[in-house]
Amino acid sequence: MAKENIPYKIYLEESEMPTSWYNLRADMKNKPAPLLNPGTGEPMKAEELAGVFCEELVKQELDNETAYFPIPKEILDFYKMYRPSPLVRAYFLEKKLGTPAHIYYKFEGNNTSGSHKLNSAIAQAYYAKKQGLKGVTTETGAGQWGTALSMACSYFDLDCKVYMVKVSYEQKPFRREVMRTYGASVTPSPSMETNIGRAINAEFPGTTGSLGCAISEAVEKAVTSDGYRYVLGSVLNQVLLHQSVIGLETKTALDKYGIDADIIIGCAGGGSNLGGLIAPFMREKIKGEKDYRIIAVEPASCPSFTRGSYRYDFCDTGKVCPLAKMYTLGSGFIPSANHAGGLRYHGMSSVLSQLYDDGLMEAVSVKQTEVFKAAELFARVEGILPAPESSHAIRVAIDEALKCKERGEEKNIVFGLTGTGYFDLVAYQKFNDGVMNDYIPTDEEIAASLAKLPNIK
Ligand SMILES: *Cc1c(COP(=O)(O)O)cnc(C)c1O
Numbered sequence: 185m186a187k188e189n190i191p192y193k194i195y196l197e198e199s200e201m202p203t204s205w206y207n208l209r210a211d212m213k214n215k216p217a218p219l220l221n222p223g224t225g226e227p228m229k230a231e232e233l234a235g236v237f238c239e240e241l242v243k244q245e246l247d248n249e250t251a252y253f254p255i256p257k258e259i260l261d262f263y264k265m266y267r268p269s270p271l272v273r274a275y276f277l278e279k280k281l282g283t284p285a286h287i288y289y290k291f292e293g294n295n296t297s298g299s300h301k302l303n304s305a306i307a308q309a310y311y312a313k314k315q316g317l318k319g320v321t322t323e324t325g326a327g328q329w330g331t332a333l334s335m336a337c338s339y340f341d342l343d344c345k346v347y348m349v350k351v352s353y354e355q356k357p358f359r360r361e362v363m364r365t366y367g368a369s370v371t372p373s374p375s376m377e378t379n380i381g382r383a384i385n386a387e388f389p390g391t392t393g394s395l396g397c398a399i400s401e402a403v404e405k406a407v408t409s410d411g412y413r414y415v416l417g418s419v420l421n422q423v424l425l426h427q428s429v430i431g432l433e434t435k436t437a438l439d440k441y442g443i444d445a446d447i448i449i450g451c452a453g454g455g456s457n458l459g460g461l462i463a464p465f466m467r468e469k470i471k472g473e474k475d476y477r478i479i480a481v482e483p484a485s486c487p488s489f490t491r492g493s494y495r496y497d498f499c500d501t502g503k504v505c506p507l508a509k510m511y512t513l514g515s516g517f518i519p520s521a522n523h524a525g526g527l528r529y530h531g532m533s534s535v536l537s538q539l540y541d542d543g544l545m546e547a548v549s550v551k552q553t554e555v556f557k558a559a560e561l562f563a564r565v566e567g568i569l570p571a572p573e574s575s576h577a578i579r580v581a582i583d584e585a586l587k588c589k590e591r592g593e594e595k596n597i598v599f600g601l602t603g604t605g606y607f608d609l610v611a612y613q614k615f616n617d618g619v620m621n622d623y624i625p626t627d628e629e630i631a632a633s634l635a636k637l638p639n640i641k
Pocket of ligand 1: 213299300301326330417419452454458573574602603604
């Protein structure tokens with residue numbers, strides 16, 4: 185039974201923060217499929233990955249057995265700057281909806297990067313520094329990852345080169361300036377600086393870019409620059425591992441007040457916040473100790489789970505990365521320029537893909553204008569201006585709370601509020617002006633993209 189008088193914000197003490205990351209793969213019965221070498225079709229070996237990624241991160245990437253990784257003290261100290269993050273009881277939203285459901289959200293937007301991405305950025309920068317590297321390269325879509333990584337690199341005095349998807353570079357000049365303030369160099373992608381950028385520009389003149397394309401450029405830059413490695417802000421197993429702090433804190437906070445979650449909801453781009461949020465809950469579900477409904481929410485414009493195929497695919501447009509088995513729309517899929525930039529990736533984490541394929545979680549896709557209606561309502565009653573990505577989870581949390589109202593059910597709904605939307609005001613402007621559209625790819629477009637998947641079972 186939940187205790188009475190649950191506070192608006194459930195804060196944890198510093199001493200209650202997790203001191204290890206939790207690796208859900210260790211408890212999965214069906215492990216996620218391994219990354220494959222595109223040349224040989226064999227699973228990628230640590231030595232092969234070490235040319236692209238930092239050594240310690242390669243170990244984390246390949247480890248399906250170790251359940252807990254102690255968080256190094258330097259990273260824990262940095263976490264204390266902005267963690268633990270609050271779990272908020274959305275009393276005002278509940279009242280507005282007139283629902284008997286109890287709604288909670290874990291708010292990850294309370295740091296300058298404005299999202300959960302800092303949780304992994306600081307870990308990746310730490311391991312790069314420890315290895316004695318000069319710097320790292322990366323891509324950024326909406327800009328949150330690039331910002332988080334710039335902050336982490338400046339903290340550890342590492343050089344940071346960011347390839348930013350061109351549409352965001354143009355739409356979000358202020359995010360670019362935050363990155364530069366933290367010392368990063370920012371290049372719009374596709375650029376003319378890399379072989380892959382030049383090739384993509386030649387094939388698709390005027391393209392506004394995609395995450396898959398920016399990844400190719402960042403990887404090329406890393407492997408051709410001495411003392412550099414590439415880092416990625418989502419999708420990879422290591423990123424989900426670092427993001428487990430979200431779920432571990434959430435679970436401690438709920439347990440503190442005797443609250444049992446019924447439904448857990450998160451937006452899914454590459455799957456890192458959702459994978460982190462659900463990790464300790466999914467552990468209980470797999471072990472048969474508890475049952476939760478777990479829902480991934482994706483944009484209707486880039487519906488990897490709900491309309492993609494569970495197959496081996498390239499992680500990037502330039503096909504320089506290993507192959508990953510995942511729900512994918514095809515690495516050549518370039519989604520329409522919708523406003524949830526952080527959810528525009530063509531594929532999905534292998535961990536979440538396996539869980540979804542095993543029927544352990546659900547997925548829904550939502551239209552952009554419906555998402556912004558939810559964002560507006562949430563901002564007006566709960567005060568926080570949410571990121572468009574996060575608002576996908578808000579949309580479904582509201583929909584579930586309204587179903588509870590119809591059925592008179594007092595369920596506990598927990599969702600991840602991954603970030604704030606201060607840099608997304610062009611999108612809010614379109615919404616406020618009534619000119620936002622809901623582009624949804626046709627079956628033919630998706631089939632054409634899937635037809636180009638590599639032929640690997
Ligand atoms: C990047 C981002 C996401 C999506 O990424 P995941 O890896 O799927 O978590 C969601 N919300 C915000 C605010 C982001 O910056």
